[in-house]
Amino acid sequence: MELTDAGLVARVLVDDDQHAYGELVRRHQSSVRGLLRQLTRGDIALADDLAQDAFVRAYKNIRTFRGEAKFSTWLYRIAYNCFREDARKRKELVGINEEQWQAEQDPQTVDPGLRHDLMHALSLLPLHERSAVLLCCQNGLSHDEASRVLDIPLGTVKTNVLRGREKLKKTLAAWAQ
């Protein structure tokens, strides 16, 4: 029988079992790397570096995982913090550069496929809306879980998801018909 995430975490805690941790990484690497790729707007190398950093950090701090939330939620939080810290270091934090980046985008440029359009529309969202939409709509987290990951109030998460969705719907209106 396949062990649950909680069972694998217990093995890491009790036996320092790195194989068990490897299994946890294998299970969650895709979603964590995917989230970071979206947050970094498709910078695969940076996203993978951040994912490595997040998983190493999670291993070092696994004793602080109390099992109150899902392991994936806890992991997303660490990954999101890694992303934010890196963004701060690169002085690319939300406000100024988000606006600059959006100004540089040509809204007339339309990618051929829906996926491209969707990714493009997603990348145009401000970071707080993009993060909330990615976590709730793409990764299936509840608003409550997303609020823990992003460390913002529940109401703010709901607002960000709603606004982000509305913007995406408007941008992709032609595809939805």
Add this chain to the structure above:
Amino acid sequence: MNGETEQDWLDKKLQEAAPYIADDGFTARLLQQLPPPQARLQFLRPFILVAASALASALTYVLSDGGRFIIVEMFKVASIPTVWVVVFALASGMLVMAGGILAAMSKAGQIQS
């Protein structure tokens, strides 16, 4: 297209737009970066517990005038009617059992959620 369906469509497309990312050695590279497991001191645990218990017992014996209070308390317990001792034991057992059941139910709820 109504609001609910539009929302479902958007969520579905977002999920489809995030395909599974193949591991391609990611996990192997990561495992090499992990710090080595800490030296195992697990085998020392029982020895430490026994030594601490022995030390605590010795201190208690010395500080309590050769354990005189134990004899006094034993006399007191011996004078309690047998029925009361049985009732007390039963009540204690049930209390501990109830606590255990509550703790197990709470843990089971956490695991399920």
